[in-house]
Amino acid sequence: xxxxxxxxxxxxxxxxxxxxxxxxxFVGSFVATxxxxxxxxxxxxxxxxxxxxxxWLLASPWFTNLLVKVWEYPRQPLSALPTVSDAAIVLGGLxxxxxxxxTHLEFxxxxxxITEAVQLYREGRVKNLVISSGSGDLTHxxxxxxxxxxxxxxxxxxxxxxxxxxxxxxxxxxxxxxxRQICDAQGFHSFVLITSAFHMxxxxxxxxxxxxxxxxxxxxxxxxxxxxxxxxxxFNLVPTPHDLDTVQTFVKEMVGMLVYHLMGFA
Numbered sequence: 203x204x205x206x207x208x209x210x211x212x213x214x215x216x217x218x219x220x221x222x223x224x225x226x227x228f229v230g231s232f233v234a235t236x237x238x239x240x241x242x243x244x245x246x247x248x249x250x251x252x253x254x255x256x257x258w259l260l261a262s263p264w265f266t267n268l269l270v271k272v273w274e275y276p277r278q279p280l281s282a283l284p285t286v287s288d289a290a291i292v293l294g295g296l297x298x299x300x301x302x303x304x305t306h307l308e309f310x311x312x313x314x315x316i317t318e319a320v321q322l323y324r325e326g327r328v329k330n331l332v333i334s335s336g337s338g339d340l341t342h343x344x345x346x347x348x349x350x351x352x353x354x355x356x357x358x359x360x361x362x363x364x365x366x367x368x369x370x371x372x373x374x375x376x377x378x379x380x381x382r383q384i385c386d387a388q389g390f391h392s393f394v395l396i397t398s399a400f401h402m403x404x405x406x407x408x409x410x411x412x413x414x415x416x417x418x419x420x421x422x423x424x425x426x427x428x429x430x431x432x433x434x435x436x437f438n439l440v441p442t443p444h445d446l447d448t449v450q451t452f453v454k455e456m457v458g459m460l461v462y463h464l465m466g467f468a
Contacts, residue, residue, distance in 0.1 A: 257441070257446075258441050260445075260446060260449045261441030261442060261443070261445050261446035261449070262438065262439055262440070262441050262442075262445060263431035263433045263437075263438040263439075263440075263442065263445050264435075264438040264439060265445070265449075266429065266431060266445040266448040266449060266452075267430060267431055267438070269429075269448065269449065269452045270399075270400075270428065270429050270430045270431075270448070273400060273403065273452060273455065273456075274399040274400050274402070274403075274425070274428060274429065274430075275399050275402035275403055275406065275423060275425040276399075276425070277399065277425055277426075277428065278422075278423070278424060278425070282422065283322075283327055283394065283422060283424070284327075284392065284420070284422070285327070286326060286327055286328070286329065287327065287328050287329070287392040287393060287394050287420075287422065288328070288329055288330060288385075288388075288389075288390035288391055288392045288393065289328060289329065289330040289331065289332050289366075289385060289388075289390045289392075289393055289394070290319040290322055290323065290328040290330070290331050290332070290393070290394045290395075290396055290424075291332045291334060291377075291381050291385075291393050291394070291395050291396065291409075292315055292316055292319045292331060292332065292333045292334065292351070292396050292397075293315065293334055293335065293374070293377050293395075293396065293397040293401070293405060294315075294333070294334060294335020294336075294347040294348060294351065294371075294377075295312055295315075295335065295347075295397075295398075295401075296309060296310060296312035296313050296314075296315045296316060296347075296351075297309050297310060297313070297347055297350060297351060298310065299337070299342075299345040299346060299347045299350050300339070300342050300345045302350050304353075307350050307351070307353075307354050311427065312398050312426075312427045313427075314398075314426040314427045315396050315397055315398065315426055315427065316333070316351050316354065316355060318396055318424070318426045319331050319333075319355070319394075319396050320355055320358045320359070320360060322394065322424075323355075323360050323364070324358075324359060324360075327394075328394055329364060330364045330365070330366060330388070330390070331352075331355055331360060331364060331365050331366065332366045332368060332381050332384055332385065332390075333348045333351045333352050333355070333365065333366070333367055333368065334348065334368040334371055334377045334380065334381045335347035335348045335351065335368070335369070335371060335377070336348065336368075336369050336370045336371045336372050336376070337372060346369035346370075347369075348367045348368055348369040349367055349369055352365045352367045366384050366388065368380045368381055368384055374401075374404060374405050374408050374458070374462075375408055375412075375462065375467045377405070377408070377409075378405075378408045378409045378411070378412035378414070379412060381409075382412050382413060382414065385414075391418055391419050391420065392419070392420045392422075393414060393419070393420070393421050393422065394422045394424045395409055395414075395421055395422065395423050395424060396424045396426060397425065397426070398425065398426060398427040398428075398429075399425035399426065399427060399428045399429070400427075400428075400429050400448075400451050400452070400455055401455065402423055402425040403455070403459065404455055404458050404459045404462060404468060405423075406421075406423050407459070407462070407463075407468035408462060408467055408468045409421060411466075411467060411468050429448045429451065431444070431445060431448075
């Protein structure tokens, strides 16, 4: 098994705030014995307070909106797109192929990646769709996502002759590598890269590294699925599962960007 692939999936899990907070509390409950040691009892209470405060901070909309402003690639106006491009490259991670059925595709909150691509196709702004997503799931390595997305796009009116399926990739680097092979084979030179705004900084760096702006090629980033939370004060001080998930996404992207730069992938 590819060690890099496994580590890229496991390492972020160890840094996510929720499991990290629970681990601190769990270990602290064994280290501290309040009934027998007053000093250890105080240390344990401080640990609990700090962990609870940190978890509240990380899961609050006002904090996650700061991360969004710092990290997300800004959404672009329609005028940023050329009149027409050869292909929209759609990166997966927007549905669950394991629990989907032939008649029902189970989307998640990143579904805008494919719906936006279909919209651009129907408006005539892209001629083709390259849908790139194999399986990044360690427990279901053969559950490729792209075929189901292609079927859905066809049901929405996209000509099947204009849909190109890349179903081998397991991560962003392979998205770029295998999509490049398809695009070169088809003679595509202009691309609209579609992925979530939080994922776009890393994806764009990887696709540029893979040569999508070399030799007369033209790559336009088209971020969708912003993680921005619209709650205003004082409701933006109330922690939510959605905002905690945003922090975990941020951790994953930061680790991914660091590793990709160290490995020379971005």
